[in-house]
Amino acid sequence: MRSLNRLGAQPASLPLAADDVLEFHAARLMLLMEFCGTSGRIDGLTKMAKLDFFARYPDFFDIARAAEAAQADGMVPLPNDNRTVEAAMVRHHYGPWDKRYYHVLSHLEAKALISVTKEGKSFRLALTPLGRERAKQLAARPSFTTLVGRLKQIKATFGRKSGTYLKDMIYRLFDQEVSRREMGKVIEQ
Amino acid sequence: MTNAFLSVARLERRLTTGNVESLTFKTGVNLLVGPPNTGKTKWLQTLDFLLGDTGANPYEGSDEAGLADKYESAAANLIVDGDAVRIERRWLEPGAKGKIFVGDEVMDTKEFQHWLFAKLDIPLVHFPKGNPMSGQTWPELSFRILLRHIYRQQRFWSGLADQQPEGEQHASLLQFLGLAQRIFTDDYGELVQLKLEVERLKARRDQYQHTLAELARGLLSDEDISVVVNALTVAAAKVRIATETEVLRRQRVELLSRSAGETLDPGQRSRIVELGELRALVSSRLEASSRDRNSAVDRAREVARYESDLADELDRMARAEDAGTMLADLKITHCPACDQTVAPVVIPSPDCFLCHQARPSEPMVEGLGAVRLRFERERLESERKEAAALSDVLARDIRHHASQIADDERQLRIIDNELVPARQAIAAVAQEEISKIDMALGQASERERQLDRVSAALALETDIADRIAALEAKIEPIQERVDEVMRTVDFGAAASDLEDGMNAYLEALNHLRPHTWRHSPVQISLSRREGVFRVGNRRWMAALEGTDSLYFLMAYHYGLLSLSGKPGSHYPGIAIIDLPGEFLGEAIEDKENFIVQPFVDLLSGEAFEGAQLLITGASFTGLAGAHVQALRQVHIA
Numbered sequence: 001m002r003s004l005n006r007l008g009a010q011p012a013s014l015p016l017a018a019d020d021v022l023e024f025h026a027a028r029l030m031l032l033m034e035f036c037g038t039s040g041r042i043d044g045l046t047k048m049a050k051l052d053f054f055a056r057y058p059d060f061f062d063i064a065r066a067a068e069a070a071q072a073d074g075m076v077p078l079p080n081d082n083r084t085v086e087a088a089m090v091r092h093h094y095g096p097w098d099k100r101y102y103h104v105l106s107h108l109e110a111k112a113l114i115s116v117t118k119e120g121k122s123f124r125l126a127l128t129p130l131g132r133e134r135a136k137q138l139a140a141r142p143s144f145t146t147l148v149g150r151l152k153q154i155k156a157t158f159g160r161k162s163g164t165y166l167k168d169m170i171y172r173l174f175d176q177e178v179s180r181r182e183m184g185k186v187i188e189q
Numbered sequence: 190m191t192n193a194f195l196s197v198a199r200l201e202r203r204l205t206t207g208n209v210e211s212l213t214f215k216t217g218v219n220l221l222v223g224p225p226n227t228g229k230t231k232w233l234q235t236l237d238f239l240l241g242d243t244g245a246n247p248y249e250g251s252d253e254a255g256l257a258d259k260y261e262s263a264a265a266n267l268i269v270d271g272d273a274v275r276i277e278r279r280w281l282e283p284g285a286k287g288k289i290f291v292g293d294e295v296m297d298t299k300e301f302q303h304w305l306f307a308k309l310d311i312p313l314v315h316f317p318k319g320n321p322m323s324g325q326t327w328p329e330l331s332f333r334i335l336l337r338h339i340y341r342q343q344r345f346w347s348g349l350a351d352q353q354p355e356g357e358q359h360a361s362l363l364q365f366l367g368l369a370q371r372i373f374t375d376d377y378g379e380l381v382q383l384k385l386e387v388e389r390l391k392a393r394r395d396q397y398q399h400t401l402a403e404l405a406r407g408l409l410s411d412e413d414i415s416v417v418v419n420a421l422t423v424a425a426a427k428v429r430i431a432t433e434t435e436v437l438r439r440q441r442v443e444l445l446s447r448s449a450g451e452t453l454d455p456g457q458r459s460r461i462v463e464l465g466e467l468r469a470l471v472s473s474r475l476e477a478s479s480r481d482r483n484s485a486v487d488r489a490r491e492v493a494r495y496e497s498d499l500a501d502e503l504d505r506m507a508r509a510e511d512a513g514t515m516l517a518d519l520k521i522t523h524c525p526a527c528d529q530t531v532a533p534v535v536i537p538s539p540d541c542f543l544c545h546q547a548r549p550s551e552p553m554v555e556g557l558g559a560v561r562l563r564f565e566r567e568r569l570e571s572e573r574k575e576a577a578a579l580s581d582v583l584a585r586d587i588r589h590h591a592s593q594i595a596d597d598e599r600q601l602r603i604i605d606n607e608l609v610p611a612r613q614a615i616a617a618v619a620q621e622e623i624s625k626i627d628m629a630l631g632q633a634s635e636r637e638r639q640l641d642r643v644s645a646a647l648a649l650e651t652d653i654a655d656r657i658a659a660l661e662a663k664i665e666p667i668q669e670r671v672d673e674v675m676r677t678v679d680f681g682a683a684a685s686d687l688e689d690g691m692n693a694y695l696e697a698l699n700h701l702r703p704h705t706w707r708h709s710p711v712q713i714s715l716s717r718r719e720g721v722f723r724v725g726n727r728r729w730m731a732a733l734e735g736t737d738s739l740y741f742l743m744a745y746h747y748g749l750l751s752l753s754g755k756p757g758s759h760y761p762g763i764a765i766i767d768l769p770g771e772f773l774g775e776a777i778e779d780k781e782n783f784i785v786q787p788f789v790d791l792l793s794g795e796a797f798e799g800a801q802l803l804i805t806g807a808s809f810t811g812l813a814g815a816h817v818q819a820l821r822q823v824h825i826a
Binding site for chain 2: 003004005006007008009010012015016017018019021023024026027028084086105106107109110111112113116130134137138141143144146147
């Protein structure tokens, strides 16, 4: 995974996937903080990863949302948006994870787009004023319309839940796909 | 001195009050003297615990009231290969119960034993417990196992190492004699594993053959195979069935044409033949068209999935491009490691200004990345167009095949309708015989299918046989290496080293007190599998009774100690002997000096400088050349 500025010299014969572009993941995480956080802030890496899991896997989000709807009535049905996986995650100790998070978050922090502070044992990830401005600009681009729509739904469904709640729910609902998956193996839909 | 020796310089135990009780020892013979119940055994148990016992501390659960709460730790100053080391155990300290403090280091008991082995230059080996082919994994020959031969506890005076399995005793003996690392090699371990695997596979193959034969008899008809089921008999049965089937088919055709000749007039017969040929042609064409259509449908489904994947990736590319446009131009302003604002770089450097590593060879060109992404998008776009075009072609193919199939099916229906009256006429004449032939053909076909199943099952047996052959090929060179090593090991010479030591002790007893040992000399026969101690022609336990057993066991320790200086052997030059007050009903007291004197003489030799014997006793009055520790306080419960 590299920044766009470093991809220019890559030979044309080597295929390049969006998943390899650092800014592709950086943008999604910024939008996640903007639309799923509280005033552009998410408390805890675990919560961020679990919300990101739903942002990346639309089908899993639908199932989790349906399970949540059984507890809380009156949910608005989702538009029939794109169902493909945005970027795959792997099974880690606490459920779905992407080891590239540390790279992306450091990158965002270095460019003053987010600030990372420690609150007790967890990290507080917050968009800076520059980060919020750029996140809004990103959200206005047509290419992000579907993703932003899904993020808003994720916020409405799980925005108030803790990281531990989401982790337990993912283990419970996706036993075969996540819990029983071998450590470090890619999670498939 | 060629080997590394272990000895105890000081033994301490700390009371919960903070006071320390201690004993000091020297190299050579150390006598721990005191009347019964003065704590001699407890001191030696403390040393045993310090040397890596994984159980409870020696005072826990003690019969003596309050002893368990009296002491909180114990320590020993050891001399290991000439180096002074202090070891300590603190059983009351939280988290330290299973730990051994070695100098400044904290180890668990296993680490400590490995450390001790390394210091004493004793190789760490794994050995088979009992029969090497038993299938058990080989445990480590630990220091604790060896200690059973170094430290004779007061309660164990009936065997070389009471209650220790023979496999462990034998492995310990080989270790002391310096043979263990040559016998229990990785090659030997691997050889045993491979042989076990071969045995398992052979047993599985035999079982499999037996089961298959039983099942096959039930499945197959006697006319196919009646004696034995194997690849050859199955192949022969298949040929027989094929011939039988061919004959039945010919009979069927003949029967039908004969019946047609009898029932149909000649003019009608030529039309029937024509229709039959046409029907065969249309059926064959219909089958081919269906196959082609199914293949085209599968391919179209694949292309559609590919097209959809390309479209999704194009969407992601668009987001990556937008994100790059929005974020890539931002400069690094803050260090994510130390949270400080990054100061402007004043001295140009080829390295990265933030992490100071050499930069990658490719240059950082702003804007070029976006061009690369656009190129990728164009490539994806053209691939998608190509996939869409392919999709159209496949759709046309499917439509064409569908129409062809519909035409053929229609034509087939027309032919069948026209054939119905002729069929009915022929069936009326030959129905019964045709049914019989059809039934026989069906049975033949079913028998053929059963033979195919048995044939597939036989392939598994062949697979097992191949695996056995591969393992045996692997075993051959390892077996040769192991045999070669075994040929070079002189078990007799090693056994005679110990034998000489034991007999020297018994000779010394006879010298000190004539006719003490009236038996034949001790003989040891040693092999890869076992070590047998004999007195005359009988095993020592059968040959000896009474105090002769005591002399024999003391001779064993003397023999082991005498190995200490010998090059290649791995006995660490220490023996700890807790003499019982009585041995088989006889008081030991009057024999104490007499049985210890040979040890005093042995350890006073230059070759045994650094070796040590710790031995308990009631008096040892007047025994010269030994260091004495007297314990006088009698503990009464």
